[in-house]
Amino acid sequence: MKERKIVLNSLGYDSNLYIYQDKSMFNYSVDTILLGNFITINSKTKRILEIGTNNAALSIFISDRDENIKIDALEIQEKAYELAIKNISHNNKNIQINPILGDFNLFYKEHNKKQLKKYDAIVCNPPFYKTDKNLPRLTSNKEMLIATHEIALNLEQIIFGSSKIIKEKGYLSFVLPIERMVDCCELLRKYNFEPKRIQFVFPRENENPKFILIESRFQSGWGTHFEKNIYLHLEDKNRHEYREETKSLYKPKKK
Template identity: 70%
Template sequence: MSRKIIKNSLGYDSNLYVYQDKQMFNYSVDTILLGNFITLNRKVNYLLEIGANNGALSIFIAERDEKLKIDAIEIQEKAIELAKMNVRLNEKNNQIKLILNDFNLFYKEHSKNQLPKYDAIVCNPPFYKVEANIKRKNASQELLIATHEIKLNLEQIISGSAKIIKQKGYLSFVIPTERMVDCLTLLRKYNFEPKRVQMIYPREDEKSNLVLIESRFATGWGTFFDKNIYLHLNDKFKHEYRDEVKELYKPKKVKR
């Protein structure tokens, strides 16, 4: 079957574009919001993205800080092929290093070889637990791997990250709100303290469906909730994003 690859803009009012395979995982609002949510400053110079897929998140983050170096790991070869195209397209080769590997092997090798630890780790993880009827879903295997815990689950991401992150390093996620307690519990289990939480709602009169979580490794307690994000106006016939959300679709530049 031939691949359906199309070129899409990445964010608003930017020169960023990505090639995407419509049969695989495609970036959405959660990718963009996570890209602008994570803390970047002069102390964050070396970042790891777990599950890079087509490279959209790493490219967006690299645009925020031209001095940032990013390792982007991905287990699927087809996704890495797209990511390579997208890194070249956006001229981020000097910032982003793509790694084809299983994170469960990668963090062990990284730790065993005593390679430099990361200042920050970011992940838009497989959202859903593996279900008994997963094979019946009308989706490609590549999409199922990106969205379900087939190759990598939340606990493996957090426990592995604890081995390769600096003290007080940042570990950040975007996950479904229904999995927030799972995430917070596992973070504490592996010595990460949840520091910032931001709820995302489709509209003001609807339930939250996504949450942004930023934690720090081996640091003091204390969690703060940022202002809620409401994506759309309450009028269900209008599907465009609110003005404040459109602003979040632009990479927030870092001043060093």
């Protein structure tokens, strides 16, 4: 059996947060950080669910924005769940973050059955790709396949299940490749979510957008606000560094 290569990485710039990551599995990247600072956290945001927490990087980053919020961090893969527990403890977030091992398709049904309190917000950096894309290249790595492709969970299941366990006017937020924008908006409206805030993320100016941040609200009025575009890198392609504006987003934004 191949030995796992687990390394400790910083989570953002100058944030005092660190994450153990298994280099053979899904690792956090800029989309995790941008989603963590994009979501709305206000005085009414008390309970958050993260669907597919993996190593808990996103939940830990969000928790540092407001010490009063509580997060249920759900993960279907046991190896990732074990890393999540390790990371939550390492960052002293045990009081704020509750890691849960389970399948979201069962989780929301059980949550409903027990009539548990609904969430103020749900956040997800979901499996992006449909199962007919890039499968041959990744079939040797089951953990990565589940994290990146709609094998165990798809976008419609996430949105439908979320509609059952979120409060009225609650926030459901995603980061997605730009190719999934129309799919996401169509499914959100199908299940009574209204896309309220959208932000495009570009690698550089004069290039096509790479991914999109979408925040919707459940049973809310229509109308969408488009946030200022994010351009990740300097225009000079020979310089592989982030713009200062991007670096400023790499630290948890306080409420």
